[in-house]
Amino acid sequence: MQINPPYLMFLGDVPDALAAKTAAGVVDWRRDWCIGQLRLPGCAADLGIPDISIAEAVAKGCRTMIVGIVNAGGVLNESWIPSIVGALEAGMDVASGLHIRLGSDERIAHAAFANGRQLFDVRVSEQRFATGKGTKRPGLRLLTVGTDCSVGKKYTALALETAMRARGFDADFRATGQTGVLISGRGVAIDAVVADFISGAVEWIAPAAEPDHWDIVEGQGSLFHPSFAGVTIGLLHGAQPDAFVVCHEPTRTTMRGVQHPLPSIADVIDLTIRCGRLTNPEIRPVGIAVNTKAMADDGEARRLLDDLAREHDLPATDPIRFGVETLVDRVEADFPRAMPDAKRA
């Protein structure tokens, strides 16, 4: 599965900005792929990119229309069908993060077939995977893990890709969730994979690579989340990370969607190492990424991060507020590269 940029971002008639969260994530990280947005009357979201028609999108080279919409039930609204069919007829592929398959609507299925276009349902895995083997593969891998769901694992992984590439690392973000798949044009929403194949799917997502190559694997859930730990441990075993970053949101009192308290960062580090050793005995933490949005000033945020850094003997940062350079410093120190001297300087 390869979703081809550039993209036309379709927002339909969503009632608020939150419903366009997936689309906003793609624009945040792949602004140059996002040529424009297509909004229907009543649409309350705005990605801050030009409003263009399907014909304009095609003229500007768009190859895929992204249905970047989150709604209750993940269903296809009747009002969106003409735009989706129109995009297919105009020669674009269509990719969606909805729970329902695009092709479950006959008109869409027919238009895709008749025009020889692809439909990508990134939330619905049709792909067959082998079961995970757990055999050590060449190449280096970093996984973002968390004290909970939605604590910045995708953001941190993408920020690390950007920062590491800027320093000359050969690094690729590896998507494991729907927004990540649209951002990178490939990957698998592993929460949609059949349970027996979680680690196998991740072995496929982050395959054997050159010894100095880094896969920056997007984490999911938490080993301590009673709903999703199965996904998390399969991802850990399949990614066999050499390094991991713990992501955390300090104001949260219970885990997302359940009544359980959050684990401590120390608990997460400890259990991640304990379980991760199964497929990579050298696994080690390289940093902590904290969402400090709730702290009004930088000084307060810095103090929290400094305390965490001292407590865990790891660099601690807020990737949005302070960037991830200190995390990359630690990666560079812990995994010295065999690089030409010129690059080193």
Added chain:
Amino acid sequence: MQINPPYLMFLGDVPDALAAKTAAGVVDWRRDWCIGQLRLPGCAADLGIPDISIAEAVAKGCRTMIVGIVNAGGVLNESWIPSIVGALEAGMDVASGLHIRLGSDERIAHAAFANGRQLFDVRVSEQRFATGKGTKRPGLRLLTVGTDCSVGKKYTALALETAMRARGFDADFRATGQTGVLISGRGVAIDAVVADFISGAVEWIAPAAEPDHWDIVEGQGSLFHPSFAGVTIGLLHGAQPDAFVVCHEPTRTTMRGVQHPLPSIADVIDLTIRCGRLTNPEIRPVGIAVNTKAMADDGEARRLLDDLAREHDLPATDPIRFGVETLVDRVEADFPRAMPDAKRA
């Protein structure tokens, strides 16, 4: 999903006894449900029950024909179709543990529809589940866990159900694999559930119950298996067991299907408690079940079990060779029942 006994066991033309393993498991544990077997010319398996025709099966009250066959690829052989269609036309439901859906064959789908019969594909989950909540439910639960796959978790759970019922416990086996589902007529093959819903499916399989009721939940995989740990931890969190039994096969040198060595029993106890506490802080081991088939005499087997019992301060037995009474003794001691005095004596 409720698969209705009694059963006609369909073996097709399988080339050896191993291919009828699923069917043999059902006969082992539910002999009185299995009225007879239906074998085609060339069938090399024999369940040791009467050979009967579809008409005889219906006359004897059979309500479901079980396709108890394991073959490479899990496909439907063309030679089986007439028997499956015949069973549906004669008024039986049909249940299968194959990877392929029975209804994927048009003739079978049509016969089921035309005759108002049910098709049960126990390996293919179509059911929608909620995500796991991890909230403590009333009722007691025992989960069998293991150092590896295929080390006796299903057998031990079924033996515990039998032994506990014989002692007056209100106990129900809860199936999480295909053979177990056919044995109990209900349950879910949780390795076929979408990754996000593993623990949620188990919460559905072993729901809230009377305070003295025991669910004996069939375990799957191992927390230390690099292919399947996601299934195992989701099962552990969803089952929220009060008690667990560790199953082990002492002659195995690497884990099934991979190159990893087996964990120690102590490792399994420790990590099961560590992870299990998330949804049941009171989780505790109540015994060890060992497959001692490789030991020629009972004395040698006893010595191994006695050593394990001393080392772990737990009853250790081979459920096939020596039964599970010592495990039930420990359950009885650790979880005193509020029972009428008459039953206690």
